[in-house]
Amino acid sequence: MRTTAVRALRTAAVCALPCTAALAAPSAAALAPQAPPAVSVTVEVTDGADDTEAGRRLDYRITVHNLGAEAVHGARIEQRMPATTTSxxxxxxxxxxxxxxxxxxxxxSDLPAHDVQVFTASAVLGDRPGSAPSAAPGTLRAAATACVYVDGNYAPAACSGDVDDLPESRADAGGGHWGWWAAAAAVAALLGPGVVRAVRRARGVRRA
Incomplete structure (x- = not known):
C-alpha cells in the first residue's frame, strides 16, 4: 500500500510540472515589454498658388492624415515659412x-486613428535682399515646409513642401541697366581712339 501511494504522488508531481509551466508562460509574456504600434502619418502643405511676389499674402493649408489603427497623442505639427516672410x-x-x-x-494636436486634420496659416512676403537666407539656394522661390513629429522624436515622421516662383527683384533689374551702361562705356573706350584717328585723317585729306 505504501509503495502504491508513493507511485501516485510521483505521478501527480510529474503531471503538475507541465501544468505549472503552462500557467506561468502567459504571465511571463504579459510582463515582457511590448513594442509600440507603428506610426504612419502623412502631411501635405499648399497655398494654392504657383507664383507670388513681395507684399502678397499666402494662405497655407496643412493636411495631416493618421493612416494607422492607433491614435497618436500630442503630435507636433511645425511649418517653416518662406525666407522672405515679414509676418x-x-x-x-x-x-x-x-x-x-x-x-x-x-x-x-492628438491624431485619432484613420483621422484627417487640417491646419491653416498665412504669411506676408517682403522684398528679397541679396543677403537673405533661402530655403532654395540659387533660386528665386518662396519655399515653405511642414513636418509632423510624434512621441517627442527630433526626427519628423513625415514632411512636405510647397514652392512658389518669385519675380526678379528690383535690385537685380537695376543691376541689369547698370550692366548695359557699363558695356556701352567699355565699347566706347575701345573704339574711341580709332574713331578719333579716322576723323583726323579725313580732315587731313580734305585740306590737301
Whole structure:
C-alpha cells in the first residue's frame, strides 16, 4: 500500500510540472515589454498658388492624415515659412521667430486613428535682399515646409513642401541697366581712339 501511494504522488508531481509551466508562460509574456504600434502619418502643405511676389499674402493649408489603427497623442505639427516672410499668423497655432528667414508656426494636436486634420496659416512676403537666407539656394522661390513629429522624436515622421516662383527683384533689374551702361562705356573706350584717328585723317585729306 505504501509503495502504491508513493507511485501516485510521483505521478501527480510529474503531471503538475507541465501544468505549472503552462500557467506561468502567459504571465511571463504579459510582463515582457511590448513594442509600440507603428506610426504612419502623412502631411501635405499648399497655398494654392504657383507664383507670388513681395507684399502678397499666402494662405497655407496643412493636411495631416493618421493612416494607422492607433491614435497618436500630442503630435507636433511645425511649418517653416518662406525666407522672405515679414509676418505670419496661424489659427490655433503658435508663431515663433522674428525677421526674415526665422518665422515658424507650431501646432499641438492628438491624431485619432484613420483621422484627417487640417491646419491653416498665412504669411506676408517682403522684398528679397541679396543677403537673405533661402530655403532654395540659387533660386528665386518662396519655399515653405511642414513636418509632423510624434512621441517627442527630433526626427519628423513625415514632411512636405510647397514652392512658389518669385519675380526678379528690383535690385537685380537695376543691376541689369547698370550692366548695359557699363558695356556701352567699355565699347566706347575701345573704339574711341580709332574713331578719333579716322576723323583726323579725313580732315587731313580734305585740306590737301
Amino acid at each position: 505670419a499668423t496661424a489659427s490655433r497655432g503658435l508663431v515663433q521667430g522674428h525677421g526674415m528667414g526665422r518665422q515658424t508656426v507650431t501646432w499641438r
